[in-house]
Amino acid sequence: METFFFVFISTLAIGTALAMVISKNTVNSALFMVLHMLSVAGFYTLLNAQFLAVIQILVYAGAIMVLFLFVIMLLNLDEDEKVVSKIDFKQLISFTLALVVLAQLLYITGNYAGVLPELTGEPIAAVGTVEAIGDELFTTFLLPFEVTAILLTAAVVGAMLLAQKTSNVIDE
């Protein structure tokens, strides 16, 4: 059952990711991206990390992608004629390089499948729960957690700085 679910989700994830890149229409791309996020959430569920799964849907699929969609719809982008118009030398090289890197990564991960400790039953059920994550977040990872707050604030202030009207520059 779990294997079936895994294969199903992986196919969905890869398929939607590919469709997102290939799709000519930007709105379609964004919607495929949403589907991709949902299938990634499926992986988390499979790993017993329900909290992460739900947060993945809530934050990425539910909030961030909506804003993406918003912008795309407002800009009303036209369809690109063709993603790959004609293959030139540069594209060929970059494609080969990407393939090589991918092969290397696959080789590395392939070699080390099963190196990480296998958690089953009780311990894994305890890893993904809200309590476990909350505990870790407010004890071990307190500093990164607080700095993340600063990071997000900085991002908001930065966005404001870049998006405001120029006429706001005043005094002195």
Added chain:
Amino acid sequence: MEAPIVSSYIIMAGALAVLLQSAAVVVYVERRVAAFIQNRVGPNRVGPFGLLQPLADVVKLIFKEDVTPIYGNRVIHTMAPMFPVITALLTVAVIPFGDGLFITNLNVGVLFLLAVTSLGVYGVAMAGWASNSKYSLLGGLRAAAQMLSYELPMGMAIASTVLFATSLSMVDIVNSQVYWWGLFVNPLGAIIFTVAAFAEANRAPFDLVEAEQELVGGFHTEYSSMKFGMFFLAEYMHVVIGSMLITTFFLGGYHLPFAGYYAHILPEAGTWAKAILDIAVFLGKTGFMVFVFIWVRWTIPRFKFNQLMSLGWSKLLPLAILNFVVIAFILMLINS
């Protein structure tokens, strides 16, 4: 994670059937109540007291021509109406209807609820875009902005409830209200949640999404036949779901008021009598909240869009955060 006492499939079948039918009932009730409030008669021709009116409406919808705008996006146009219906139906999965009567008891139930609600935006946004009409697009964008904005106060209000239950499981939240309902211990949270629920359901006074004077029909301007029917269905299902959530979070779910103090005179848990009592109490509260939804719609005029946004961001959200902090502080003092 305790298992439900009856097979969860049976509960699921029952819940879905009731939810789907409830839309029809609510439509009828809404029209009768509206008529009563406006001193009219309302539908009374089809069947006794006009009870078969919803049926006639559906038959009419089914036989209408299904039009898709020619330059719109056909696939997305067809998919869009399914989203709100699906999200509404998914929500039922975590709502407990009675003692041991729930479909599943997720330990992240509340977050699941928020996640599913947040997906509802896509239906409206997609419908607005795929229709290739400026009224639809504006309606869709408005809806998306509105739903995103009110998710935050809603989430904070729920968070303040979670503080009492110290659990994200819906069953635990209901059980924490066995003595005192959430409404009594956390009135501000209840009000904020109710307002946000109105906005999330796109109901008056927050129904700018389909403000006729400005946007014709909003995001469903270009919809007809059963596709429109689905949006219509989803709207009323969201009213029912919203009522159920208010009931669960703030009106003690299936518990009678202060039930903990006289639990010994109630039927034992696990018996049929208790199950029927629980469901009756739950449905009663839900029915009342549905009535409130309708009541508000015909009493309070529509907001302007800027008022809506400033209410959400600069009033409800700070208030909800303040409420959360104050409650957390008080609970910390009490517990230590």
Added chain:
Amino acid sequence: MEILNDLLNYLPAAIVAVGGLVVMMMDGYKAKSRLIYQTTMFFLAGALVIATYDLLYQEVGTLFSDMAASGSTAAFGTFIVVFGTFFTVILTHDYLIGVKHNYPQVYPLLMFCTVGMIVLATANDLVTVFIGLETMSISLYALAGIIRDKQLGVESALKYFILGAFSTGFFLYGIALLYGATGSTNLSEIGAYTDGSMIYWGGVSMLLVAFFFKISAVPFHMWTPDVYTGSPTTITAYMSTASKTAAIVALVLILERALPYAADQITSTMAIIAIMTMVLGNTVAMVQDNVKRMLAYSSIAHVGYLLVGLAAGTDLGFTAVLYYLLAYSLMNIGAFGVVAYYEKNHDVHFNNIESYAGLGYKQPLMGILLSVFLLSLAGIPPLAGFIGKYLVFAAAVEAGLINLVIIGVLASAASAYFYLRVMVYLYFKESKEPVKLMKPLRVYSFSLVVLAVLTLYFGILPAGITELIASYFSGNGLAIVP
């Protein structure tokens, strides 16, 4: 209360963070820009005092359950960052008013950026490194684009953002692979790992790539000239000093604590990158007519010298690198500060070397200051830049990297050409059209004088500071094992 103790040891970051939030709220309530500036300076001064105290007296240890370190290099990094920010804010305020882009949001952003840098420089865990790096970078992306009504400003912000986001991906991948290999993100625990596997080397290389990008070492330097040219000049000074200091201190920490196992391979990698960086930076700088662009390439070249110290990989090398960072921060902020002063008198893009003709006599003080900073950058004794280069090369000789040192010294000698060229224009060329310079604000010229005096002081009497730094590395000051 352990957490209170941790917080006391982390006070500079805490003060700056709170200051940033206060300043942000003041902007929200429409406070005057001048008041915002003064509040920023108030908080920064407080942080600077405490950072100085920490630099001298803080005990070595770890904070926040091993997430951050205190004392030694951490305190040193914090000090340089806060010090650099302090002067940057003084210069930035005046400069931005001069070029009419004085947005009040700049100050909270600078503060948040500083928090990120401090976190980065004090990190003891890859998670903290990552968060610090991101906080710093995201603030800088926004700051780079302040002058967004000019094409160069937009180009600068966009390039920085896209390439920076890309390098962040590398960094995250590196962390993930290292975690996969060693089962921990803690630096000391990674350092305990001694089983060279593919996954480990993959992680190390990706980590290094990300760092090379952030410190703009060749061949990951492409963004640097454009970003440095398009950004507001004082922000460029900030990017090239404080942010590089934080990144390099973090790199030193990682090399020293987490990757002793990979030291040999890293030495050869660093040596190659250092050669490329020094040669390219110095040769390309020679043909630049834009002073800002020239300084950008010069900052690439200086990263090359720093990498020589890292290549040595010895305690001596790390000591030299830290001293170099201090010297480099002083003289680079100073040089950019004078350039900013010339620029704000005219247009944003008044940095062609031709337009500097004869400026040395117009405001003699500024001319002398620029000359001091440039001479120090070129490595002329008795200025701090010279001692820095000397220490770095001495450490490399000690480690037996003779070839590297020969190339380094040659490149450094060649660099004198383009630094002195600016001075030739300042003093020995007639200006074609009359240029009017307004008198600099007293605080502006005063802070530049302070920087120049410090450059001179650390050049003549480097012993005190070098001994302080050397004490971090001797006696296992760095190798904290939990």
